[in-house]
Amino acid sequence: MMAAGMAAQRGLRTILIEKNPVLGRKLLLTGKGRCNLTNYCEVDELIENIPVNGKFLTNAFYKFSSKETISFFNKLGLEIKVERGKRVFPASDKAKDVIEVLIKFVVSNGVNVIHSSALDIMKFGKIFAVKLQNGEVIRGNKLIIATGGKSYPGTGSTGDGYKFARKFGHTIKKYKPSLVPIEAKHEWAPRADELLLKNVAIKILDKNNKVVYKDSGEMFFTKFGVSGPVILSASSHVRNIKNHKLFIDLKPALSEEKLDIRIQRDFNEYSRKQFKAVLKNLLPNKLVPIIIELSKIPARKQVHQITKEERKNLVFLLKNLSLKLDKFRSIKEAIVTSGGVDVKEIAPKTMESKLVPGLYFAGEVIDVDGHTGGFNLQIAWSAGFVAGSSV
Ligand SMILES: Cc1cc2nc3c(=O)[nH]c(=O)nc-3n(C[C@H](O)[C@H](O)[C@H](O)COP(=O)(O)OP(=O)(O)OC[C@H]3O[C@@H](n4cnc5c(N)ncnc54)[C@H](O)[C@@H]3O)c2cc1C
Known part of the structure; x- marks a missing residue:
């Protein structure tokens, strides 16, 4: 035109x-x-x-x-x-x-x-x-x-x-394809289908654990893996995605230390509440059962019973939610x-x-x-x- x-x-x-x-x-x-x-x-x-x-x-x-x-x-x-x-x-x-x-x-x-x-x-x-x-x-x-x-x-x-x-x-x-969604291998990914994460930091590591891409912004999950602006951008920078790993920092505004303090504060305030109820203050609903499963902390455990080690693992998980990446979607879905x-x-x-x-x-x-x-x-x-x- x-x-x-x-x-x-x-x-x-x-x-x-x-x-x-x-x-x-x-x-x-x-x-x-x-x-x-x-x-x-x-x-x-x-x-x-x-x-x-x-x-x-x-x-x-x-x-x-x-x-x-x-x-x-x-x-x-x-x-x-x-x-x-x-x-x-x-x-x-x-x-x-x-x-x-x-x-x-x-x-x-x-x-x-x-x-x-x-x-x-x-x-x-x-x-x-x-x-x-x-x-x-x-x-x-x-x-x-x-x-x-x-x-x-x-x-x-x-x-x-x-x-x-x-x-x-x-x-x-x-x-x-370029600017294309990426398929992930994790069994839990489809359960997060349509979950939008508005403000996350991501990094992609190659098979030698070298960081090959870093960004922050918006992404979402799909039935097959991940998409959204930061993922599409990553696809145009990283030309071969096989055997790469995606790490999602769900709380990029807080350092691990600060996030730990925030979680301790929540755990103290709601000490008799169950873990799954307290997590709802921290995460979107769809992510709660997934994080519970990955953290290996029982959903019904009262938070005052959560050990320091369990809490530290939870903090690490929230800062480093990881997914094995498999391949780019087809050219039909590429921007x-x-x-x-x-x-x-x-x-x-x-x-x-x-x-x-x-x-x-x-x-x-x-x-x-x-x-x-x-x-x-x-x-x-x-x-x-x-x-x-x-x-
Ligand atoms: C979902 C999506 C979102 C996007 N969002 C953005 C965005 O926000 N910003 C941005 O910068 N880019 C965006 N893009 C990319 C951008 O749309 C394209 O790069 C741009 O449209 C390319 O323009 P073009 O004129 O070269 O081709 P096209 O826009 O593809 O136009 C080519 C035209 O040629 C016609 N044509 C093809 N073959 C024949 C034929 N044999 N006979 C007659 N007619 C034919 C087609 O029907 C088509 O209308 C997006 C792309 C997609 C798919």
Whole structure:
């Protein structure tokens, strides 16, 4: 949409081909329906947050930075707000408002939108021909492939762009899921399904017990393991998760000593109460039976009978709840696809193919992927802007 709107704004006759009956279906899911449309930071920080080929985007980010994204949307009438971690959202908290103004941008610039799937792309001399599912063949002297990655295929991104690019001789870097939930092996994990932990610190240790990732924030349990912002971020940093261990600090604001003092205070105050009742003051309900089981302290034991050793073990457990990690969920559940069209074969100043004159790429189809926080959409805006301004 960005690329098509920019091209049309320059007076070029532009056709946008979209296989879905609506535009921007994936956007509707972004930021849990709120669309974290960019990150309010400088270009250097944008690049730092694109672990795969961030430098390739330097030029595109200077041409269209997150500040330009914000003013672009403001000009279209979208009010925005900046939240924790410099994450930018529409003030309305509604992703559909982002889609609405983008459609306005596309339509008001005179883009002709055709809702049909592109099945094949050919080039005859200098002319591209796109064969559509509805039987039409669209011809043009420039072509931008912005078909997204392979994740959340229900939104339309089924990896078709890789097939088209490969046909034109482009190298496709092996794609894999990034920003994806992680499966855990522990038998108790499914019992915590849907449990949200709003403020925890996590660390991930490899098989040699070396800390390979640390973060703090929000996570949740699923039937198969763990997900949520800190877990998704971890998945883009730790590329192979097999035989790694996740440690969750359930009380990151308190040191072990302070937590011990807090628990002693509770135990003194409610000395005749049962362990399970007192734990409810400390933990979300769903976690109580799990912690009881792992602590090996009987649920009905009155807290004044709990030994010092048992209490110390409990403190350790609350600071180090551990889970064996197994594997990433499939690409279908990944927020982004890592891998794609090799950046070495694309000119960073224009997004034009170095192999096929007149062919351009934009967005997630390229071998670039970022952390959570609005960076992936910024890639799409910046690359789309550059491609649409260069065709
Ligand atoms: C659940 C979820 C939440 C996310 N949240 C955020 C967030 O808050 N912030 C953020 O920065 N990023 C987020 N992302 C990532 C972000 O949405 C993507 O990186 C971004 O949408 C990529 O844009 P794109 O235009 O390259 O591809 P897409 O948005 O995937 O668009 C590609 C379009 O091409 C169409 N298409 C594909 N093949 C064909 C074909 N053969 N013929 C016709 N049309 C075709 C598709 O139907 C689709 O509409 C999220 C992703 C998911 C899945």
